[in-house]
Amino acid sequence: xxxxxxxxxTLVQPVGSPLSLECTVEGTSxxxxxxxxxxxxxxxxxxxxxVGIGQISSEVPQNLSASRPQDRQFILSSKKLLLSDSGxxxxxxxxxxxxxxxxGNGTRLTVT
Amino acid sequence: QQQVKQSPQSLIVxxxxxxxxxxAYENTAFDYFPWYQQFPGKGPALLIAIRPDVSEKKEGRxxxxxxxxxxxxxxxxxxxxxxxxxTYFCAARPNFGNEKLTxxxxxxxxxxx
Numbered sequence: 336x337x338x339x340x341x342x343x344x345t346l347v348q349p350v351g352s353p354l355s356l357e358c359t360v361e362g363t364s365x366x367x368x369x370x371x372x373x374x375x376x377x378x379x380x381x382x383x384x385x386v387g388i389g390q391i392s393s394e395v396p397q398n399l400s401a402s403r404p405q406d407r408q409f410i411l412s413s414k415k416l417l418l419s420d421s422g423x424x425x426x427x428x429x430x431x432x433x434x435x436x437x438x439g440n441g442t443r444l445t446v447t
Numbered sequence: 448q449q450q451v452k453q454s455p456q457s458l459i460v461x462x463x464x465x466x467x468x469x470x471a472y473e474n475t476a477f478d479y480f481p482w483y484q485q486f487p488g489k490g491p492a493l494l495i496a497i498r499p500d501v502s503e504k505k506e507g508r509x510x511x512x513x514x515x516x517x518x519x520x521x522x523x524x525x526x527x528x529x530x531x532x533x534t535y536f537c538a539a540r541p542n543f544g545n546e547k548l549t550x551x552x553x554x555x556x557x558x559x560x
Contacts, residue, residue: 341490344488369547377552378453378536378550378551378552378553379491379536379550381547381548384547394547425490425491427490432546432547433479433542435481435493435496436481436493436548437492437493438483438490438491438492439490440488440489440490441488441489441490443488
């Protein structure tokens with residue numbers, strides 16, 4: 336069966352510090368990978384998605400970037416965090432764009 | 448046109464009652480409508496999904512009702528239990544092209560004894 340791992344579960348970082356959140360998927364190959372941000376009362380906002388190694392599409396211009404160095408690894412990064420980057424970040428995968436979406440357990444990021 | 452409007456924002460239901468969450472959409476190209484359930488501190492999990500060729504889909508105590516002409520769909524939780532307390536998201540997407548899921552803003556459901 337397929338599993339998705341996301342870490343860390345919680346993170347507190349000062350403004351201006353870098354960020355690296357990692358997500359890996361097991362049990363499948365060439366998955367579509369996604370990064371979402373969840374803000375209270377605003378639902379799930381798609382930040383980035385990837386259909387293959389090195390292929391990243393950005394949905395929302397912002398202070399964040401994503402990379403996919405390996406088939407089942409997806410990384411969310413920032414060079415300098417802003418207060419507004421605080422939130423709950425979710426990684427997700429699907430077999431294809433038309434397949435069900437499966438989420439990890441998220442990272443609660445607090446920028447202080 | 449890509450929006451999915453979800454209501455209510457929060458809902459309190461007595462144990463054993465029926466919980467009803469509603470969603471509406473504008474994009475007539477949408478033809479896949481999933482519901483996700485999220486517990487605190489966890490990621491959303493797919494609960495049940497429907498395509499517009501049927502008006503209702505039932506899985507256990509959870510039922511999706513779909514009204515294509517009104518462009519609305521709803522989640523009904525029968526015999527609601529405290530363990531159903533969670534945030535529920537509806538979503539929609541077309542079944543062609545490269546379109547991603549569009550999510551509603553979520554409903555926080557609380558089941559009280």
